[in-house]
Structures are given as C-alpha cells and as structure tokens.
Amino acid sequence: MSSRSFLSRLRDGDEIARVITFLFAASVVLVTILLVVELWMQSALPRHKFGFSFFLTRVWDPIAEQFGALPFIYGTIVTAAVALLIAVPLGIGAAIFLAELAPQKLSDPLEFFIDLLAAVPSVIYGLLGVFIVVPIMREWIQPALKNTLGFLPLFQGPAYGIGFLTAGIVLAIMVIPYIISVSREVLMSVPRDQREAALALGSTRWESTWKVVVPFAKTGIMGSIFLALARALGETMAVTMVIGNTPTISASLFSPGYSIAAVIANEFTEATGDLYLGALIELGLVLFLLTFILNGLARLMMLLTTQRGSGTGMA
Amino acid sequence: MKRLAGILLVVLALGGFAFAQNRLLINGAGATFPYPMYSKWFDEYHKKNGNTEINYQSIGSGGGIKQVTEGTVDFGASDGPMNDDQLKAYQAKHGFPILHFPTVLGADVPTYNIPGISAELNFTPEALAGIFLGHISKWNDPAIANANKGVNLPANDIVVVHRSDGSGTTYIWTDFLSKISGDWKDKVGKGTSVNWPVGLGGKGNEGVAGLIKQTPNAMGYVELIYAIQNKMPYGKVKNAAGEFVKADLASVSAAAAGAVKTMPDDFRVSITNAPGKTVYPISSFTWLLIPSKFSDATKRDALKGFVTWMLGDGQNFTEALAYAKLPPEVVAKEVKALSKIQ
Numbered sequence: 001m002s003s004r005s006f007l008s009r010l011r012d013g014d015e016i017a018r019v020i021t022f023l024f025a026a027s028v029v030l031v032t033i034l035l036v037v038e039l040w041m042q043s044a045l046p047r048h049k050f051g052f053s054f055f056l057t058r059v060w061d062p063i064a065e066q067f068g069a070l071p072f073i074y075g076t077i078v079t080a081a082v083a084l085l086i087a088v089p090l091g092i093g094a095a096i097f098l099a100e101l102a103p104q105k106l107s108d109p110l111e112f113f114i115d116l117l118a119a120v121p122s123v124i125y126g127l128l129g130v131f132i133v134v135p136i137m138r139e140w141i142q143p144a145l146k147n148t149l150g151f152l153p154l155f156q157g158p159a160y161g162i163g164f165l166t167a168g169i170v171l172a173i174m175v176i177p178y179i180i181s182v183s184r185e186v187l188m189s190v191p192r193d194q195r196e197a198a199l200a201l202g203s204t205r206w207e208s209t210w211k212v213v214v215p216f217a218k219t220g221i222m223g224s225i226f227l228a229l230a231r232a233l234g235e236t237m238a239v240t241m242v243i244g245n246t247p248t249i250s251a252s253l254f255s256p257g258y259s260i261a262a263v264i265a266n267e268f269t270e271a272t273g274d275l276y277l278g279a280l281i282e283l284g285l286v287l288f289l290l291t292f293i294l295n296g297l298a299r300l301m302m303l304l305t306t307q308r309g310s311g312t313g314m315a
Numbered sequence: 316m317k318r319l320a321g322i323l324l325v326v327l328a329l330g331g332f333a334f335a336q337n338r339l340l341i342n343g344a345g346a347t348f349p350y351p352m353y354s355k356w357f358d359e360y361h362k363k364n365g366n367t368e369i370n371y372q373s374i375g376s377g378g379g380i381k382q383v384t385e386g387t388v389d390f391g392a393s394d395g396p397m398n399d400d401q402l403k404a405y406q407a408k409h410g411f412p413i414l415h416f417p418t419v420l421g422a423d424v425p426t427y428n429i430p431g432i433s434a435e436l437n438f439t440p441e442a443l444a445g446i447f448l449g450h451i452s453k454w455n456d457p458a459i460a461n462a463n464k465g466v467n468l469p470a471n472d473i474v475v476v477h478r479s480d481g482s483g484t485t486y487i488w489t490d491f492l493s494k495i496s497g498d499w500k501d502k503v504g505k506g507t508s509v510n511w512p513v514g515l516g517g518k519g520n521e522g523v524a525g526l527i528k529q530t531p532n533a534m535g536y537v538e539l540i541y542a543i544q545n546k547m548p549y550g551k552v553k554n555a556a557g558e559f560v561k562a563d564l565a566s567v568s569a570a571a572a573g574a575v576k577t578m579p580d581d582f583r584v585s586i587t588n589a590p591g592k593t594v595y596p597i598s599s600f601t602w603l604l605i606p607s608k609f610s611d612a613t614k615r616d617a618l619k620g621f622v623t624w625m626l627g628d629g630q631n632f633t634e635a636l637a638y639a640k641l642p643p644e645v646v647a648k649e650v651k652a653l654s655k656i657q
Contacts, residue, residue, distance in 0.1 A: 061510035062481075063503070130525055138530075160474065160515060160530060245479030245516025256515050262479075266518060269375030270481025270507040272401070 035288065043282035045275050054282060060247045062267070067279035069286060071247035075164065075257035076287070079239060080232040082168025082253065083175055088225055090172075091179025095221075098180065099187035100209045111184065118177035126241035129170040134161040134242060137169075142254055153251040160244065165253035167243040171235055175228035182227060186220030187213060219304045230294045234287065236261040260287040339617050344372040345379020345392030348483045348538065349601045352419055352638050353392070356629050360621050367617045376483050377507060383604050384408060389614060391604035394421070394483020395490075395507065396583035411608040414656065415582040416622060416649055417600035420639040422567045423488045424542050424549035424597070427534035428527050429454060429469065436550040437462040437559045440588070440596070443552070444496035446473055446534065448503075449513035454532060462553070469532070476526045476535030479516025481507040487599040488536050491587040536597075539567065540637045554596040555588050566595035567639035575644040580652070598639075608657050619653055626650060 046054060046067060057068025094114075098107045138161025145155040190213045198208035214221070236259075244256020245266060260283050271277045343353075350373035357369040374382070376393035383391030384405050396415055397405070405413045425438050442458040445451035451458055455468040478485045489505040503509050515530075517523035520541040527533040539562045542549050551559040560566050573591035578584050588596045603622070609615035626646045633640040641649075 059510065062508045063506045063510065130529075134529060158472065158474075162515065162526070240479065240518050241522065245518070246511070246514065258516075266480040266516070267508050268481075270377040272377040272380060272507070 039285040043278050045278040046282050062276050065275050071249050072258050072260045072263050074249045076259040078164050079167040083171035083232045086172035087176045091176045094180045095183035099184045114177045114180050122238045125174050126238035129242040137161045137166050154253050157252040157254045162242050162244045163254050163256045167239050170238050170242050171232045175231050178228045179224045182224035183221045186217040190216045226294050226297050230291045234291050236265045339367050341369045342388045343390045344374050344382045344388045346376045346394045347373040348394050394601045395486040414605050414607050416603045419633050420567050422539040422562045422598040423536045424539050424562045426547050426549045430531050434466045438550050439553045440495035444492050444499050471532040474530050474533040475514030476523050476533050477511050477514045480518050484538050490585050491597045494588045543637050554594050555590050556592045558592050560595045562595040564639040567598045570594045570598035572642035
C-alpha cells in the first residue's frame with residue numbers, strides 16, 4: 001500500500017472524502033482562531049491603556065475616552081442567570097413530560113412547535129418583549145413583587161417595566177425551546193432496559209423517570225443548559241430592546257442595565273476614535289471567550305452522555 | 316443545457332459591454348439620518364444622467380468618516396462635522412484636505428407622555444439641561460411649570476429616555492445642551508454617544524418613541540422628521556431670542572439662515588441655539604464629506620455635477636420628505652466652495 005503514489009491513493013473515493021471533509025473541519029477551527037487573533041489585535045490599544053482595570057471600572061464615557069466593562073459584564077451575567085433560573089425548571093419539566101409521559105400523538109406535534117420556536121428570529125422576541133412583556137411587567141408583575149417581596153433588595157426601585165428582570169424573562173422564553181429540544185432527545189436516548197429494570201423492581205412510573213432515567217441523562221441535560229446559557233450570554237437584539245441600555249450595577253432586578261452584546265450593537269456603527277472602537281472590540285473578546293468556554297463545556301458534556309449511555313446499557 | 320449556456324454567455328458578454336460603456340459608479344457611505352433624502356436624490360440624478368450611478372451605504376456617521384479617511388469610498392457623509400483631529404488625520408494620510416458640504420437640515424424635538432396632559436409644553440433650555448442632568452426630577456418643578464402657566468403638571472417623577480445607539484440625533488441634542496449649560500459641557504459634553512447622567516436608552520428613534528409612548532411620565536428626544544411622520548406630540552423650545560418656537564421646516568431653515576453670518580468657509584458650524592426670533596434652536600446641518608482632490612477626473616466632474624444639481628433642483632425634493640431645505644445664502648456659499656474640488 002505504501003508504495004502507491006499519493007495521486008493514485010487519492011483516486012480512492014475514501015481518501016478523497018477524507019481529505020475534503022478534513023479541510024471542512026479544519027476551516028471551522030481556522031475561523032475560530034482567526035476570530036480570536038483579530039479580536040486580540042484590534043483591541044491592543046485599550047488593553048494597553050486600561051489593562052486589567054478594564055474589567056473592574058464602571059465608567060463608559062466615549063467623550064472622555066474612559067472605558068470600563070464591569071456594568072456590561074454584570075448585566076450579561078445577571079440577565080443570563082435570571083433566564084436560566086426560569087428556563088431550566090420549565091424546560092426540563094417539559095422535556096420529561098414530552099419524552100416520558102406524553103402519548104406520542106401529543107408529543108410529536110408539541111416537539112414540532114418547540115422546534116419552530118427555536119427558529120424564530122430574536123428581533124421577533126424583542127418585539128414580543130416590548131409590546132407584551134414590558135407592559136405586563138410594569139402594570140402587574142413588578143408592583144406585585146414589590147408588595148410581597150419588596151423587602152428584598154432584588155425587588156426595589158421604580159418599576160419601568162424594562163430592566164434586568166424583563167430581559168431575563170424574554171431570554172428565558174428564547175432559550176426554553178433549546179433546553180426542551182436537547183433534553184428530550186437525551187431522555188429518549190436512555191436505553192429501554194433501564195426503565196424496564198426499574199419498573200420490574202417495583203418502582204412507579206414517576207420513580208423510574210425521576211430516579212433512573214433523569215440521572216442517567218443528567219450530563220446530557222446539563223449540556224442543554226450550557227447551550228442555553230451560551231445563547232443567553234450572546235443574545236443581542238431582544239436584550240437591547242428590553243434591558244434599558246444604561247450601564248448600571250444595581251442589586252435590584254427592576255433597574256435598567258446593559259449587556260455586552262447590546263452595547264456593541266448599539267455603539268459600533270458610530271464609534272469614532274481608535275480607542276473607543278478598540279474598547280468595543282475588547283468587549284467582543286470578553287464575550288467571545290465567555291461563550292467559547294461555555295460552548296466547549298456543553299459539547300464535552302454531550303459527548304460524555306452518549307458514551308456513558310451505550311457503555312452502561314451493555315453492562 | 317448547451318443552449319442555456321450559450322444564452323448565458325451572450326447575456327454576460329452584453330452585460331459586460333454595457334458596463335464597459337463608461338458607466339460611472341461613485342461610492343459613498345455614512346450618516347443614516349439623511350439616507351431617505353440621499354437615496355431619492357441619487358435615484359433622481361441617475362434618471363437624468365444615466366451614466367452616473369451613486370451607491371450610498373447608510374452605515375452611520377462614524378463609519379462614513381472612517382471609510383472616507385481610509386479611502387475605501389469616494390465620499391462620506393456625517394451628521395456631525397469632522398473634528399480637528401480627524402481633519403488632520405485625513406490631511407496626513409492623503410496630503411490634501413477634505414471638504415464639508417451641507418445638504419439638508421434636521422432637528423431634534425422634545426417629546427413626552429404625561430397622562431392627562433395633551434397641551435403643547437414649553438421647554439426652556441435650562442429645564443431641558445436640568446432634566447437630562449437629573450437635577451430636575453419632577454414634572455411640576457418650577458423650571459418647567461413657570462414656562463407652562465395654566466397646565467396642571469403632575470408631581471410625578473420624570474422618566475428620561477435617550478438614544479442608546481450612537482447617532483447624529485444625539486450629537487445635535489448634546490451639542491445644544493453643551494451650548495446652553497456649562498454644567499452639561501463639563502460633566503457630559505457632546506458626541507454621538509455620551510455617558511448619560513440619567514435615563515433609559517432606546518435603540519433608534521423608534522426605540523425612544525416606543526419607550527416614551529409606553530412609559531407614563533417619560534420624556535425624550537427624537538428627530539423632527541420621525542415625530543412628523545409618526546404624528547407624535549412635541550414641545551416648543553425657547554430660542555436664543557427668548558421666543559418659544561415649535562420645530563417645523565421653516566423654523567429649522569431659519570436656524571441655518573440665522574447662522575449664515577458667522578458661517579466659516581469650511582461649513583463646519585453648529586447651528587444649535589442660532590440667533591433669530593423665528594429660529595428653532597435644536598437644528599443642525601448634515602454634511603457630505605468630499606475629498607478636495609480626485610485622481611479620476613470623470614469621477615470628480617460627476618460628483619461636482621451631482622452636488623451642483625443637489626444645491627439647485629435637488630432642493631425641491633426636500634420638503635416632500637420632511638427635510639428642511641438649505642437657505643439661499645448657504646447654497647450660494649456652497650456653489651462657490653465647489654471650485655475647491657480639483
């Protein structure tokens with residue numbers, strides 16, 4: 001075999017396919033590396049000028065050329081956290097229902113609608129947020145929270161209807177389809193004999209679901225959550241429409257805030273001056289690293305579930 | 316299949332031939348505010364001069380300045396004049412200066428949503444600065460109430476709304492506030508994006524308008540054209556002569572006429588708070604940024620031809636699109652300045 005020239009080896013379909021698909025795979029890696037390098041180089045000016053204090057200062061003043069990323073990092077993390085707090089229980093609950101409890105007749109059309117929701121453009125969710133969620137928040141939910149839980153610093157201050165909480169809720173609506181869809185797939189891939197064994201040992205349907213199937217699929221479900229988190233961190237349009245676009249750090253979820261993706265989208269087109277532009281690009285770098293790490297974790301988790309699934313299934 | 320390929324070839328060849336027949340493409344980029352006006356102009360001009368096609372990308376004023384400085388477009392457009400540093404950078408890179416040509420006028424208007432109040436409110440410059448600095452936080456503050464005798468203003472907190480995206484609208488608004496309030500000038504300054512002392516940010520005119528419509532006791536600023544097209548209520552503003560003037564096409568044009576005496580030869584002038592009784596004080600030019608030297612003479616002549624037409628017949632298209640036209644004094648000055656392009 002080794003005596004055959006490269007060209008003649010290439011004539012084998014398998015080899016050609018191997019080379020071509022390898023190039024495709026390599027191009028993805030290349031694009032990612034290029035992205036990081038480009039973001040790193042373009043942000044050289046603010047990195048040198050502000051150093052680590054970029055992450056710790058709160059002032060964002062394009063005129064005085066003072067740039068601090070802290071309020072944006074805070075806003076990004078808080079809205080994503082609120083979104084996950086709402087979306088995780090709802091999403092996993094729905095996934096369990098669809099995978100384990102719902103009859104096929106109900107489960108299939110519901111899954112179709114969930115996939116549809118995942119494909120809705122984010123600006124549509126933003127409009128939904130502005131015209132439906134914001135008024136409901138201002139008129140009912142925020143006053144109600146203030147009256148009942150107002151002693152907590154989380155629910156104080158004027159109720160504008162927009163802010164961290166509203167942005168988190170809109171994000172939750174956006175990421176729930178992801179959690180449901182991926183979790184349902186993972187739950188359905190749990191081998192049938194696992195369920196049968198649990199039922200044979202005398203457990204009820206719910207016990208077999210909650211104590212056997214869900215733990216079995218745990219890493220995969222975690223993967224779906226990380227995927228949702230990455231999406232929540234990077235969402236731009238829907239967030240900027242409901243967050244209030246004010247770089248503040250406040251314990252109150254009623255307060256208007258700002259996220260990294262939103263400030264880049266808002267200010268990039270009119271950013272004059274190299275330092276200003278560089279600061280926005282450095283924000284992009286911060287966001288990229290955050291989502292990159294989380295996405296990587298999610299993929300790893302997915303991989304682990306499938307491997308462990310088949311392994312345990314055979315044992 | 317072969318026939319299809321043949322047809323395609325012929326079409327391509329013809330297309331290439333037509334393209335080669337001195338079709339001239341001029342590229343520009345910049346401000347979004349005058350985009351509807353510019354696209355109308357470029358379209359009309361193309362109808363008259365079939366050989367000249369002007370392609371304009373409304374990427375924002377900052378982008379326009381950047382692209383024309385880098386030489387990737389033939390001309391730029393901006394809602395705020397280039398500052399001295401930017402001019403120097405251009406000169407250093409190209410070896411010749413860039414010129415400003417005002418095209419139309421725009422204005423910002425204060426708009427508000429106070430439940431139960433439909434009256435047209437009067438705003439003094441002091442009240443506007445106070446509100447946007449956060450010093451004036453209630454609607455019944457004497458600074459607002461004294462200018463609105465007979466209107467029963469509520470004791471509610473004012474919810475300030477501003478633009479969150481960088482924009483020429485914000486530039487005009489903050490330029491006006493910087494002129495009439497030393498406090499504003501020191502603490503905030505003027506620019507397309509600023510560090511707002513108070514308020515919520517809405518994306519675009521529509522974002523600001525949406526927030527104001529939805530939030531009781533809110534106030535903010537939008538472009539005059541946007542307010543007119545969407546039939547939004549807006550207030551009068553006290554001008555430098557002490558008169559409360561409502562923004563309309565005439566009072567905005569008057570601002571340019573009022574500033575004509577003090578207009579520098581490079582047209583880089585702010586006409587906010589301009590003198591004159593009928594002047595609306597929060598008005599501004601928007602500019603084309605044209606290099607003073609072209610290596611391609613046909614391109615130069617075509618662009619000069621367009622600007623000449625725009626200053627003449629072109630101005631007749633402005634009011635249908637709710638842009639205020641240039642006063643004749645400014646047009647005359649610009650026609651003279653055109654000879655600087657070589």
